[in-house]
Amino acid sequence: MNTPPAAETTAIPSWTTGAVTVHRIDEVLLPPATGRWLLPDATTDLVGQQDWLHPDFADQEGVLRIDSHSFALTVGGLRILVDTGIGNGKERANPAWHHLRTDFLERLTAAGFPPDSVDLVILTHLHADHVGWNTRKVNGEWVPTFPHARYLTSRLEREFWATYDMEEARRQMFRDSVIPVEKAGLLDLVDIPAEGAEVAPGLRLLPTPGHTPGHIAVELTSQGETALITGDCIHHPVQLAHPAIGACVDIDPEQSEASRRKLLDSLADTDTLVLGTHFAPPTAGRVITYENAYRLAPVPAAPQTVAPRP
Numbered sequence: 001m002n003t004p005p006a007a008e009t010t011a012i013p014s015w016t017t018g019a020v021t022v023h024r025i026d027e028v029l030l031p032p033a034t035g036r037w038l039l040p041d042a043t044t045d046l047v048g049q050q051d052w053l054h055p056d057f058a059d060q061e062g063v064l065r066i067d068s069h070s071f072a073l074t075v076g077g078l079r080i081l082v083d084t085g086i087g088n089g090k091e092r093a094n095p096a097w098h099h100l101r102t103d104f105l106e107r108l109t110a111a112g113f114p115p116d117s118v119d120l121v122i123l124t125h126l127h128a129d130h131v132g133w134n135t136r137k138v139n140g141e142w143v144p145t146f147p148h149a150r151y152l153t154s155r156l157e158r159e160f161w162a163t164y165d166m167e168e169a170r171r172q173m174f175r176d177s178v179i180p181v182e183k184a185g186l187l188d189l190v191d192i193p194a195e196g197a198e199v200a201p202g203l204r205l206l207p208t209p210g211h212t213p214g215h216i217a218v219e220l221t222s223q224g225e226t227a228l229i230t231g232d233c234i235h236h237p238v239q240l241a242h243p244a245i246g247a248c249v250d251i252d253p254e255q256s257e258a259s260r261r262k263l264l265d266s267l268a269d270t271d272t273l274v275l276g277t278h279f280a281p282p283t284a285g286r287v288i289t290y291e292n293a294y295r296l297a298p299v300p301a302a303p304q305t306v307a308p309r310p
Contacts, residue, residue: 010103010106010107010110012024012025012107012110012111013026013281013283013301013302014111014301014302015227015273015275015284015299015301015302016302017220017221017222017225017226017227017273018202018221018222018223018224018225019222019223020073020074020075020202020220020222020227021073021074022071022072022073022220022227022275023071023072023073023111023112023113024069024070024071024275024283024301025069025070025071025072025081025085025104025107025108025111025113026067026069026104026107027068027069027070027085027086027100027102027104028067028068028085028086028096028100028102029065029066029067029068029280030066030067030068030096030278031096032063032064033096034064034066034096035058035063035064035065035066035236036063036064037248038066038235038236038247038248038249039064039235039236039238039239039245039246039247039248040248041242041244041245041246042064042236042238042239042242042245043062044061044062044063045062046062046238046242047062047063047064047238048061048062050238050241050295052290052295052296053237053238053241056280056281056282056298057236057237057238057279057280057296058238064236064238065280066235066236066278066280067278067279067280067281067283068085068086068129068278069085069277069283070082070083070084070085070104070108070133071083071229071275071277072108072111072112072113073220075200075201075202075203075220075222076200076201076202076203078119078120078200079113079117079118079119079120080118080119080120080121080122080200080203081108081113081118081120081121081122081146081149082121082122082124082218082229082277083122083123083124083130083131083231083277084121084123084130084131084132084133084134084145085104085129085130085132085133086100086128086129086132086133087100087104087131087132087133087134087135087136087177088100088101088102088104088132088133088136089101089136089137090128090132090173090176090177091172091176092128092169092172092173093169094128097128097129097132104133105133105136105145115145115146115147116146116147116148117148118146118148118149119148119149119150120149120150120152120199120200121134121146121149121150121151121152122152122153122199122205122216122218123151123152123153123157124153124215124216124217124218124229124231124232124277125153125154125157125211125212125214125215125216125231125232126153126157126158126161126174126178126212127212127232127249128169128170128173128177130231130232130277131173131177131178132177133145134146134151134177134178134180134181135176135177135180135181141180142175142176142177142180143180143184144180144181144184144186147184147186149186150186150188151181151186151187151188152187152188152189152190152199152205153187153189153190153214153216154189154190154191154192154205154207154214154215154216155189155190155191155192155214156191156192156209156213156214157212157213157214157215157216158187158189158214159189159214160212160213160214161174190205192205192206192207192214192216193207194207196219202220202221202222203218203219203220203221204218204219204220204221205217205218205219206218206219206228206263207259208231208233208259208260208263209252209255209256209259210233210250210251210252210253210254210255210256210257210258210259210260211231211232211233211247211249211250211251211256211259212232212251213251213252215231215232215233215259216231217229217230217231217233217263218231225271225273226270226271226272226273227272227273227274227275228263228267228272228273228274228275229275229277230263230274230275230276230277230279231277232247232277232278233256233259233260233263234260234263234264234276235247235276235277235278236276236278236279237276237279237285237295237296239260240264240287240290240293240294240295240296241290241291241293241294241295242293243257243260243261243264243293243294244257264287264294267286267287268287268288268289268294269287269288269289270286270287271286272286272287273285273286273299274286274287274296279296281301282298282299282300282301283301284298284299284300284301285297285298285299286299
């Protein structure tokens, strides 16, 4: 008699804010060249001056570590995913994103969020590494990965790209990861006032424009505790020490810096847990004032839940 193989397991890092558990759903650690391209002003010398970045967020040579992941949580009975990463099998100009084959959906399912169970997908903005798992290919067609979910993004964000003179790579991204969701009637556009917009109990979208015009961060409040998911308002913890450092793909660099400084000022020396959308593990921490700017005091994930792989 053959004995079936033991089930594979997946470790799911998580943090707790009040009554809510936030799970990090890993996709891929991006190659070392990513940091040099994305944050060109974060030179190795400058990074090397911030000892607190080592060893988690940069190596001893000053090379940044940048991650791609999503966050999954349940709020008010809604099963929510914040951003959807790069996706599998997508045609992308960036070779690090091209035709990936990751186990993202298996990890999401292992965390207790199988695709059919997701109620709400929040997109901080419409860049290729945040919308990729919006869809997956079925019988040669790109279809919504989360067929029972509403997909939310800022109205300003979608309207900006609707009139933008896109290069072919970006048009391809919209064709395979945004337009199929729209055609399925699943994309909802939300007006985000200055004070933010609550989309579920204790879950608020905050305007953080600059990286893109309609970029949003996501704030979670539960039982008097608060967490904030950065999106790309902050790509890497080095920007806490040097908020003037922007991304090469910021649409409005001055506005991006202003949003980053305003956000960091509001977070500094509070108990708010900051969850970086591209921060390498340990991913989360609290912002503290440091040498006329800020640094991140890491908060490690809870002992990792090991769930059976489907």
